[in-house]
Amino acid sequence: MDRSWWNFDLHKRKILSLLLLLAFLWSLTSIHWNQDLFHGGGLKTAKQIAAAFFSPDLSKDILQLALESTWITLSYAVAGMSLALIIAFFWGILASGVLVSNLKTKRHVKSIFRGQLGFMRAIHELVWAWLFVASIGLSPFAAIFALAIPYGGILGRIFADMLEDVPTQPIKALEAAGAGKWQTLMYGYLPMVRSSIVSYAMYRFECAVRSSAIMSFVGIGGLGYQIQLSLDDLHYNEVWTFVFFLIILVILIDVWSNLLRKSLNSSTAVKRQLKLSFYSLILLAFGSWLSIFTIEKASLSMLFTKENLHYSGQFLKGLIGIGDDQPAFLSSDSWANALSLTWETLLMSILATGFATIAAVLTMVPAARNVADGSLTLSKKWHGWLTFSFVRAGYIFTRAVPELVWAMIIIFIFKPGILPGAIALALHNYGILGKLLAEVIEDLDSRPVRNLASCGASRIQILLYGVLPSALPRFLTYILYRWEVIMRTTIVVGFVGAGGLGQQFKLSMSFFHYTDITLLLFFYLALVFAADFISEKARYFIK
Known part of the structure; x- marks a missing residue:
């Protein structure tokens, strides 16, 4: 009798697929499937929103507002990602352990910094935005820091994994030639992971644009803020105008990202495009920070005023229950x-x-x-x-x-x-x-x-x-x-x-x-x- 179907290893994927299906079917039972799921005019509203999709508001004022909001969304995303890359670079190197020789010390260093990266990326950027607004006020830096921390955590973890996966033979060859830890990092590790980290960073940049758009929910401007206002006013035609601008922005970055990835390991002619993309990114970063400091009137010194420090202290004390007679966690x-x-x-x-x-x-x-x-x-x-x-x-x-x-x-x-x-x-x-x-x-x-x-x-x-x-x-x-x-x-x-x-x-x-x-x-x-x-x-x- 053929008992091959009893072989557990052969059917692990089917078992997992079945478990996932059963979990989904079980979750469906938590919903009461009836007309009470909809608002009284919910279906009518759905039709109005769907109809507005085909007739977005293309008036001059709305288009101008959409362009301005697009730039705000993009500038926050670029500024946040520039800080995230700095965090990822230093934390990623430390979390990889490539600068430490002693195995016991390396384990401790990796655990500490990987734990920090894990905490950074575990909390969603909008939650970080809420926390920053509560502690430093409604400042562009609340959105920028809220993007930088989780994206720094994500990129740092990926960067650390890439460094750990680098082939050991070239590194040992450098060490045998007398290279120190920093030299092996600069001339061994980094050149081998450069293409991969640039490629992944561009993908995360696309995600950062979407995240930047939703910062509006804590009162910070951009496309998301305009979408929210238009929804509140029931101006569905305007909603789709702003949504289409967001989609176009994401598509343009996606196309740019794809071209950049293809250029990373291509011929000299295409590498000129790579150089152009690099200079464009530098220019975009400079323009974004300039806009934030001039147009948005952001100021680093304003973050450290006595008033801000007082509110930050009160917020942190409130989180741990100081002054609260009955903290929720008790x-x-x-x-x-x-x-x-x-x-x-x-x-x-x-x-x-x-x-x-x-x-x-x-x-x-x-x-x-x-x-x-x-x-x-x-x-x-x-x-x-x-x-x-x-x-x-x-x-x-x-x-x-x-x-x-x-x-x-x-x-x-x-x-x-x-x-x-x-x-x-x-x-x-x-x-x-x-x-x-x-x-x-x-x-x-x-x-x-x-x-x-x-x-x-x-x-x-x-x-x-x-x-x-x-x-x-x-x-x-x-x-x-x-x-x-x-x-x-x-x-x-x-x-x-x-x-x-x-x-x-x-x-x-x-x-x-x-x-x-x-x-x-x-x-x-x-x-x-x-x-x-x-x-x-x-x-x-x-x-």
């Missing part, structure tokens, strides 16, 4: 409420991941280039490229709009709760996940799929027996990775009434209940680190 009722909100946040993240995954899986095949041109399936359809262009445009559109902006729009249709938050998160991550899964199909070994196609297999059979068996490990890896990101972002959509920890966090900030904030941040960080741990173990499980 109240059993507060703990019970925080646990309930944490549970809601977890459910929201699972729902969002499930919705995004289903939509991405349903659209990933026509979104693959080798399917559109018929090279994978040996069947070229007249509508292949048309469908490909339509789906890919959908990916660009949904991922270019930040989760918070989607949530601002969706909350006009649905009543507050975890469902609108899950939909907003799913819409943004659908564009990212769909693109990633389509690229997995493009990178597949085409021979097994072609064999199925030549035997007359249908598209469903090709997907089930040709694509999925080969691509499933990478599919699961990307899905788990996006769940980590979604978990970190759930707190943000809660700021506009989408439930979970974010909604209570906003209320606690508004009513100056600072010990409540400390407790909520504790549960939020616990949730983020738990998601990272589970995701990492699950990825290791399917290897």
